Amino acid sequence: MKSYDAIIIGTGQAGPPLAGRFNDAGKTVAIIERKHVGGTCVNTGCKPTKTLVASAYAAHLARRAADYGVVLQGEVGIDMPAVMRRAHQVTLDSRHSNEDWLQGMPNCTLIRGHARLESPTTVRVGDELLTAPQIFLNVGARATIPDFPGVHDVPFMTNSDIVVLDRVPKHLVVIGGSYIGLEFAQMYRRFGAEVTVVEKGPRLVSREDEDVSQAVREILEAEGIHVRTGAECIRFAPHADGVAVGIDCTEGEPEVIGSDVLLAVGRTPNTQDLGLDTVGVEMDERGYIKVGDDLSTSVNGIWALGDCNGKGAFTHTAYNDFEIVAANLFDGETRKVSDRLLGYALYIDPPLGRVGMTETQARKSGRKVLVGQRPMTRVGRAVEKGETQGFMKIVADADTKEILGASILGTGGDESIHGVLDMMNAGATYDTLRWAMPIHPTVSELWPTVIQSMKPV
């Protein structure tokens, strides 16, 4: 049995930097990976998708060249193998740099294989047994394969398959109208596929305010994407042209025939084959590992970080989990998950940047709420760029002047939201942002104006 000061299972967004802290502190650490170093974000998530989104944006802009007085000769074509090579190279570079980083740490051992807990201090990887007083689980999540009738009778893709697809489907049916599904829907439409989004709920991105959902739908439909919401009875059957997707919507055709199907209906934590039951690490009914505010599990000496603890589903939440655990273990701090403020983005074009409460949540909170809103058609920077879809909105507490949240669906929204996010993190009132002097011309320069326009709701 090999002994270490710490064992980390999974090389996603939290594990490698944590290995770095142990290494730097002169402690021995084993980090175990059963597939690709870098996990979901690097290999099948953020990195390849945002690279593909960039190619799709280039195609879209090229088709709009005349709007800018730019003359292109002939049709805009898509070389899908080249698009895919570009995305794959970005993934490979990132994967390899993570591998080099881990392998370059003198006190760190990178072990390949599936890890399983055998006791609260023992991990098995194949024939090898490792032991450490501290174990960190960073095992992430995978695409959920829902129990829809016929799903196993037809070919389907998940995010892991579609990020390496080197052809444009004739008709891509995306099951799931939320963050992951919509990014693929728009990108493949821009690559030239016919695309239908099938969503069980009554609207797209149902976590957001209704006006945001509606604007997202309009943006996608304007590009020719078919959106089928309220799909209560999703089912699949083989068809001569591919796959028949039964929808049973309250409106429209009851069936869509797609050449290809992408399942994007949520994520399932990789916790079922970790030996958690054996050692008594508690999970919730959906398989997420239960953790306290410091990310410790029900078993002393075992922590869970990243998507597998259900406290976040983003690269930045997984990385922040690392920061919390490292600060508490190495820097004498008492950092807590409940102290963090959640922000995120939906990377359709234009992107949706979000932080804090939605307007709906703020209204339900029982506070006196102020709301300010502005369409992107009245944002100079957006007009100059010729990208005026969407709107920006801020929500505040009328009594305390606390900024409660913001949404920006608009060009540069993923960056501009940080102006509000940083203010909220600093605990500043909306007056502070109101009196800031932003740079012209930017999208962010309108936040003070939107604050000035706030009204009670």
Ligand SMILES: Cc1cc2nc3c(=O)[nH]c(=O)nc-3n(C[C@H](O)[C@H](O)[C@H](O)COP(=O)(O)OP(=O)(O)OC[C@H]3O[C@@H](n4cnc5c(N)ncnc54)[C@H](O)[C@@H]3O)c2cc1C
């Ligand atoms: C299509 C898509 C796009 C996304 N885009 C974004 C985005 O733009 N921004 C954002 O913030 N987030 C995005 N995400 C989410 C983001 O990728 C995840 O939140 C993040 O990767 C979670 O990191 P993690 O460290 O929890 O786990 P992961 O990155 O999933 O890593 C877990 C690792 O553990 C390994 N593992 C699991 N079990 C074992 C075992 N028993 N033994 C050994 N190894 C094991 C796995 O192989 C994996 O490598 C996206 C996700 C998807 C699917």
